[in-house]
Amino acid sequence: MVIAIARRAATAVVTLALSAFFVFFATQALPGDVAEQLLGRNATPEAVATLRERLGLDTNVWLRFVEWLGNAATGDFGVSLVSGNAVAPVVWTAFSHTLIIAVPAIVFGIGLSVLLGVYAGARRGRTADSAISVATLAAMSIPEFVVATVLVLVFAIALPIFPAVVLAGSEATFGELVPAAILPIVTLILAMSAYIVRATRTSVVDGLESEHAISATMKGVAPRRVLWRHVLPTAMLPVLPVIALNVAWLLGGVVVVESVFNYPGLGKLMIDSVSTRDLPVLQAIALLSALVYVSVNLLADLVAMLFDPRQRPSNTRPSKTRPGRAARRVPSPTSTTEVTE
Template structure:
């Protein structure tokens, strides 16, 4: 078990290191000069040179990368080129608002999709399966911004139950943002749940047709015991990685949905930073996205180890 965990942690750290390199190179490869972009085309050459020196743009790329990684390890991502504030504090404020949406989305999307996927798998080719499968296919086919627009029309215009846009800034309290969280969370949950439902349904069907489930039934075990004790743990194994990928997808999906609802989250900050060419903020958000992706996959691997005894007893390899 220790070998399995150690190997996954080392792999996660290696992925993060590679991600930091790719993030840095991608941002540095953006066309145009950052100093000129910030100061404007009418800036004097001396002012541009002074800003380039202040931003360390006159140093070799490898030195800038090393300094950036050292600061990032300690939570110091530099200062925003637009606001002049510390990037860590500014990103943290927006990220906290996005986490509110993410928590609601994951709570409803994961639990709801697992239940629906299991029901569809257990009632294969019957009306619950047809209904759930059709709904999940629709959810997979419709982009999140279309779902968000439909929800606004339904629950903000036709039935004014929730606000269509957020009028508060990034410093808003949880109580102020809570009424505006439900529609963005529902938009993301509908799209996210569709993929998990399909995977859970397929896994349940495969496991219920396996030999050890047939053997459990022949032993006279009740259907509930067969499903809960023998089928579900194995069916959840492949579904865990789909859940992890969809949770990591929230970073990208939330950017579109937050822009629709004018929600002061990390997605809205990312879009404004790209428009303003605020490189320190862009790098910080991209690295945070990579960290979320790696942590989600690491959690999925550890969850698989908890569900599969073979990973704990055979040096981390299922045979």
């Protein structure tokens, strides 16, 4: 078990290192010159050369990558090309704002989705199952920005209950963000729940049709006990990757939802950094998103290994006896048994 966990952790570290490599060189391969874009078209060649030297753009790209990777490992992502402030505090502030809408969406969204999926799977073919299936298909077909726009029209304009957008920007306090986070949370729950409900329902249906569930029912076990005790523990294993992807999507910054509500989270910061070509901020956001995806998927693998013994490595060693021949028994020197020809 320890060896398996170490292997998964090593794979996660290698994946993160490869992500850092591709993130850095992808931003370096973007067309155009950063110094020329920052100074404008009327900048003199001397000013452009001076800025390139100050930003370190005139040095070898591999040396810049090694230096950037070493600084990133210590939490130093450099300085923003636009504001001149340190990148790390800006990114962590935006990430904390994203957590305000992501954590409630994860807690309520996953709990509600699993319950609806189990309820629909246990009542396969009935009215409740059909209604839940139609609702989830409709939710999967409607984009997030449409749901967000409808919620703004209904609950911010027609019925002015919640604020439509965040006006204070990144300087908004926690008290100002909480009322404005309600509509984004509802949008995220509707966007992520449909996939988890469908996966849970399918897995529960397959579990109820399995041999061990049928055998338990034939032995007189109550249907509710069969569902929650015999089916659900194994039925949740195929749902874990779906949950992990949705959690990583939420924590990595939901770009569309944050842009619609002007919410100062990680996704909104990424859009602003792309428009201003702020490469250090983009690199930090991309690396943080990769770290979130790797960590969440690693956690999902560990949970699956904990509840599914089949995914654990076997500790049994193969026998060294050659096939087809039995091992010869050698009598002990202290044995009193006489061996006769």
